Amino acid sequence: MKYVQFAENRPFDIIMLGRVAIDFNPVDYYKPLSESTTFKKYLGGSPANIAVGMARLGRKVGFLAKVSKDQFGDFVINYFKKEGIDTSHISYCTNGEKLGLTFTEILSETESSILMYRNEAADLQLSVDEIEEDYMKQAKAILISGTALAQSPSREAALKAMSLAKKHNTVIIFDIDYRPYNWKNADEIAIYYSMVAMNSDIILGSREEFDLTQKLIAPGNNDKDTAAFWHKHGAKIVIIKHGKEGSTAYTNDGNQYGIKPFPVKLLKSFGGGDGYASAFLYGLLEGWDMIDCLEFGSASAALLVASHACSEDMPSAAKIQEFIKECKEKYGDMIARV
Numbered sequence: 001m002k003y004v005q006f007a008e009n010r011p012f013d014i015i016m017l018g019r020v021a022i023d024f025n026p027v028d029y030y031k032p033l034s035e036s037t038t039f040k041k042y043l044g045g046s047p048a049n050i051a052v053g054m055a056r057l058g059r060k061v062g063f064l065a066k067v068s069k070d071q072f073g074d075f076v077i078n079y080f081k082k083e084g085i086d087t088s089h090i091s092y093c094t095n096g097e098k099l100g101l102t103f104t105e106i107l108s109e110t111e112s113s114i115l116m117y118r119n120e121a122a123d124l125q126l127s128v129d130e131i132e133e134d135y136m137k138q139a140k141a142i143l144i145s146g147t148a149l150a151q152s153p154s155r156e157a158a159l160k161a162m163s164l165a166k167k168h169n170t171v172i173i174f175d176i177d178y179r180p181y182n183w184k185n186a187d188e189i190a191i192y193y194s195m196v197a198m199n200s201d202i203i204l205g206s207r208e209e210f211d212l213t214q215k216l217i218a219p220g221n222n223d224k225d226t227a228a229f230w231h232k233h234g235a236k237i238v239i240i241k242h243g244k245e246g247s248t249a250y251t252n253d254g255n256q257y258g259i260k261p262f263p264v265k266l267l268k269s270f271g272g273g274d275g276y277a278s279a280f281l282y283g284l285l286e287g288w289d290m291i292d293c294l295e296f297g298s299a300s301a302a303l304l305v306a307s308h309a310c311s312e313d314m315p316s317a318a319k320i321q322e323f324i325k326e327c328k329e330k331y332g333d334m335i336a337r338v
Ligand SMILES: Nc1ncnc2c1ncn2[C@@H]1O[C@H](COP(=O)(O)OP(=O)(O)OP(=O)(O)O)[C@@H](O)[C@H]1O
Pocket: 046, 206, 241, 242, 243, 244, 246, 247, 260, 261, 262, 263, 264, 266, 269, 270, 271, 272, 273, 274, 276, 297, 298, 299, 301, 302, 305
């Protein structure tokens, strides 16, 4: 075992559970959203973007979700199919719930934000009935996105998937992925985030996301204490991201590995985390050393924050390799060992 033990001979490398949405990113950017008139439509939602990223890196990906029974729901299913993602466990909502819509505001070369419409969101309608034990044991890993925990019935569906994954030694990855919409209060966030983090092999989040997760059980931790806390509770890899300051992976053998971001011209501040997760997990499944997984993740993240889309611009392995090579030639070694 290098860092985590992936079960061999399973048809799926990873199954994602959580948010699927539609992104509308402005074509006429560098102005407030209130003034933008033209948008480009993309598949969106963090786990959906990660699914596309990993599929483009050649991994076999499945997805557990509900989508709206309309043209946008069809768009998601067709897009996933085109990318080679298994849609056998994606079903349509039956009570008129709609896919969430996300509008990106790109104000300037350094400032961007998102505006989400997620009332009665389709992805939060996933229920325990849709989590089949047989599907969970067909995957090497499952990724649970934190937004799936924001409301029932998706909350219980995520917890059921986690329990079944545990039963079948499917590696559990928790991407905290905090989005304020749909949560009621900070205690609720802390209760459900910590429940999943306690059972996860790999936890990915920003400092703010770890603070939210630990609010009730280990408040006020710094990064090292945070990692030690989750290692004590069973996590094997804890990744703490600090946006353009870079990120650090803490492994449960007591080592830590830091990576700086690759220099790029930022277009939007969203999607970096999704590029990072998909390329990092790809490296881990390939059995690479931690620092190489981080480098790949950081490079994909940089390509994503420099791009217009979060899903459509997910790079191939060759593109990431080429980008790393070019950056190293221009700027020297990116690896910040800490
Ligand atoms: N300005 C930047 N230039 C290059 N890389 C960046 C920049 N900002 C972020 N990144 C990369 O993206 C990674 C993830 O960013 P961040 O810490 O904001 O995660 P996140 O909140 O999960 O992102 P997301 O908005 O996708 O959910 C960073 O660790 C870094 O590698």
